[in-house]
Amino acid sequence: MPAPSPTLAELAARFALGLRGDGAVRVRGVATLARAGEGQLAFLANPRYRQDLAGTRAAAVVLAEADAADCPVPCLVAASPYAAFARIAALFETGPAPAPGVHASAVVADDARVDPGAHVGPFTSIGARCQVGAGAVIGPGCVIGDDCVVGPGCELLARVTLVTRVRLGARVRVHPGAVIGAEGFGLAMEAGQWLKVPQLGGVQIGDDCEVGANSCIDRGALDDTVLEQDVRLDNLVQVGHNVHIGAHTAMAGCVAVAGSARIGRYCLVGGGAGIAGHLSVCDRVTITAMSLVTASITEPGEYASAMAAQEARRFRRNAARFRQLDALARRMGAPPKD
Amino acid sequence: MPAPSPTLAELAARFALGLRGDGAVRVRGVATLARAGEGQLAFLANPRYRQDLAGTRAAAVVLAEADAADCPVPCLVAASPYAAFARIAALFETGPAPAPGVHASAVVADDARVDPGAHVGPFTSIGARCQVGAGAVIGPGCVIGDDCVVGPGCELLARVTLVTRVRLGARVRVHPGAVIGAEGFGLAMEAGQWLKVPQLGGVQIGDDCEVGANSCIDRGALDDTVLEQDVRLDNLVQVGHNVHIGAHTAMAGCVAVAGSARIGRYCLVGGGAGIAGHLSVCDRVTITAMSLVTASITEPGEYASAMAAQEARRFRRNAARFRQLDALARRMGAPPKD
Amino acid sequence: MPAPSPTLAELAARFALGLRGDGAVRVRGVATLARAGEGQLAFLANPRYRQDLAGTRAAAVVLAEADAADCPVPCLVAASPYAAFARIAALFETGPAPAPGVHASAVVADDARVDPGAHVGPFTSIGARCQVGAGAVIGPGCVIGDDCVVGPGCELLARVTLVTRVRLGARVRVHPGAVIGAEGFGLAMEAGQWLKVPQLGGVQIGDDCEVGANSCIDRGALDDTVLEQDVRLDNLVQVGHNVHIGAHTAMAGCVAVAGSARIGRYCLVGGGAGIAGHLSVCDRVTITAMSLVTASITEPGEYASAMAAQEARRFRRNAARFRQLDALARRMGAPPKD
Secondary structure: OOOOOOEHHHHHHHHOOOEOOOOOEEOOOOOOOOOOOEEEEEEOOOHHHHHHHOOOOOOOOEEOOOHOOOOOOOOOOOOOOOHHHHHHHHHHHHOOOOOOOOOOHHHHHHOOOOOOOOEOOOOOOOOOOOOOOOOOOOOOOOOEEEOOOOOOOOOOOOOEEEOOOOEEEOOOEEEOOEEEEEEOOOOOOEEEEEEEEOOOOEEOOOOOOOEEOEEEEEEOOOOOOEEEOEEEOOOOOOEOOEEEOOOOOOOOOEEOOOOOOOOOOOOOOOOOOOOOOOEEOOEEEEEOOOOOEEEEEOEEEEEEOOOOOOOOOHHHHHHHOOOHHHHHHHHHHOOOOO | OOOOOOEEEHHHHHHEEEEEEEOOEEEEEEEOOOOOOOOOOEHHHHHHHHEEEEOOOOOOEEEEHHOOOOOOOOOOEOOOOHHHHHHHHHOOOOOOOOOOOOOOOEEEEEOOOOOOOOOEOOOOEEEEOOEEEEEEOOOOOOOOOOOEOOOOOOOEEEEEEEOOEEEEOOOOEEOOOEEEEOOOOOOEEEOOOOOOOOOOEEEEEEOOOOEEEEEEEEOOOOEEEOOOOEEEEEEOEOOOOOOOOOOOHHHHHHHEEOOOOEEEEOEEEEEOOOOOOEEEEEEEEEEEEOOOOOOOOOOOOOOOOOOOOOEEEEEHHHHOOOOOHHHHHHOOOOOOOO | OOOOOHHHHHHHHOOOOOEEOOOOOEOOEEEEOOOOOOOEEEOOOHHHHHHHOOOOOEEEEEOOOHOOOOOOEEEOOOOEEEEEEEHHHHHHHHOOOOOEEEOOOEEOOOOOEEEOOOEEEOOOEOOOOOOOOOOOOOOOOEOOOOEEOOOOOEOOOOOOEEEOEEEOOOOOOOOOOEEEEEEEOEEEEEEEEEEEEOOOOOOOEEEOOOOOOEEEEOOOOOOOOOOOOOEEEEEOOOOOOEEEOOOOOEOOOOEEOOOOEEEOOEEEOOOOOOOOOOOOOOEEEOOOOOOOOOOOOOOEEEEEOOOOOEEHHHHHOOOOHOOOOHHHHHOOOOOOOO
């Protein structure tokens, strides 16, 4: 397949973008504003990088209407420059799709059904009663336990584990090391010893979801753990048993959601944030990085509890005051907090 | 094996529970109060779900004495409804145990001793001088390095790594992706470069412990890292080198314990909490989620440092004041903190 | 290879250390001050353990000049006792290096070049156009995707994934479960759906870096994600796409660095800390454990935002006051914060 080299005019027509400047300019690749050179298309979406526009050596730039006048080279004008750039950049993703077929080393249960159009890589095992859909790619070193469904067009990149009773919809993308369907952390104390509570549920993951590298999604205790469609989880995210995450919600790296929490649609959870168990968060809630949600949230909006670092010597003096804040407030005549 | 369908009277007798209502009712499965239907047993342990009791369509409910009067269906009365339910639910866990034997693809060192009653799955390698006990199950894709012991009845579900010098007691359960016995993070700075400090110790894990998916327990630098019996770690937990964790302590997801910390027995550590290195926490300490322990704790009780999220605009105004809290306190006439 | 048993005089000469006491004493192993016995060398570097010096039964101790007078046994005096001990302990690391050669079960692409002096373990796959240098060790269960370079003397212990376009310099050490080169978390919202932004860059990792167990380093969107030489990452660390980490920086377990952050040289980041995206941290900055950096840092020094746990009942009263801190400050006559 020869590398593509569309003209700006072709890109403008294909992606419904405005065109300023010479439409005959050809694009042979994509790069950042600061590094783009001959034949490369750059983009401007985050205002932090506006300073790089004037000096760019890109062949052309994708940007918003408001920035077009300051662009020293031809440009494509988009309502959402980042989305437009994503679509154009996808033209330049290289690499052939893995060929259909099951690698000779793979171990597939007799009663598993693998679509002839699916790819199963080396050192992968697939358990009893599993189904793998058309066009699915299961990379090297994956372990698919019993009673799992891998929908059409899914991609499990490498070393993914689906433990048991995991059902992935269509086009779900799971990055290396992720573990879906492990036993939830259900324990009861009895006579001074922990007793394991059986985890009899499964995991349902909707179409177009993405699960980051080394992330974990536990299976439900009785009902299933559920991700609705188009949920996006970054790396090292922990999702406890019986959690329900609404469609189009995105969680950055290292977020932890405790068991039986119910998160709405179109929520954004910043890196390292924590959400306690057995609570609800409504649609369109943003949680800032490293914040902790301990009670249900019923109003859309932004919520925070993590403070920003300051010089440590000053921080420690302030923190020492915090430890006596209630006493300080009482001394000021504030009513007791108890 | 036919599915079990005990009567309530049989369950009451077997697990020493009180019975209210028709003891001839048969139970064919378990479910939540809200979802249980014909033939299914539910339970009420967490008061958050008491509202589901009146409308339940369960065949019967396991609950505490105090809730029995409000139960619209037959019930089993337990001092600890959650523990009783755990024992009953275990009757309904399906799936045959993996058959004894070593998969043809597994690579086992000549001088490793694998009990004939143990199961070793495909694509698993077992190093020199290892021992695998009776009834142990080592799932697919595991790597067991040199000089490890997997005790009788252990279960390593899939893709578990025991790096080297890891000794698991009996019935230890390790979830996929966990890494036990990696080198501790021991570094010395010398002439502007990091110098690796050899990690010559191992890891000892007591009977009935559990290690969650993608959790990491480093081996000791000189002595061993130790988990006493019945320690329970959730997913994505980090345990540094030379940590010692007392029996029956449980840690929720994403907890991090730094090197050489010594944690007592019957402690509970909330998700995302951190414990600094080279300190001691006594028995029966609870650390709330995302809190940070920086000094030894010598009194049992509950400890916290993580604030709960509030509306971000208000939070930011409060956080701005925090950054000047010492100055504010001084202005009020409080003595200096320095 | 017989176990080494150097005399103190030999060690002093080899590592340029001072010697106090009988230089003919032989050392047959290393241990902690508290546990060392006959023939074992201990060390004293952390003042927390000075109390163990008087009663030590070690054959000898490595320590600083200031502690030499209190040492009841022969000692080796070092400017940096920890570094000196690290060098001596390395003499006692046991275990032969894995033999050169590719395991029969490994799957290596036809056009990959594996140095004959490299070791490739069982169940490992190596993709198209990869290069593996002399003396490199790739342990069991690794997945090396297309277009990767594993430099000379690298060690990938087990179950490591290099997804694609990852270039490791010389002597890079990657612990089990680590995932390097996964797609960055680049998403654009378009018409209510997430659109994946292609991640066309790679990852460059300099000489002598170390990546901990189950850590993740995403590949760049357009440019590469970069770790300069001698960067040391502990377990469960998350590094987002296009991050740049300067030489000799060390990050403890569970740190998360968001995309496009630029971290300087000789920085120290405490466990569980978070660094937001698209910012810069200058050289020689220390971030304390679980702190959150949300703005660029331009002055070397120590920075903090994480409070230490206190008794929960008192903490909750203080936290309740925090939630009204701005109002409290205004009541005191402080100017508005808005």
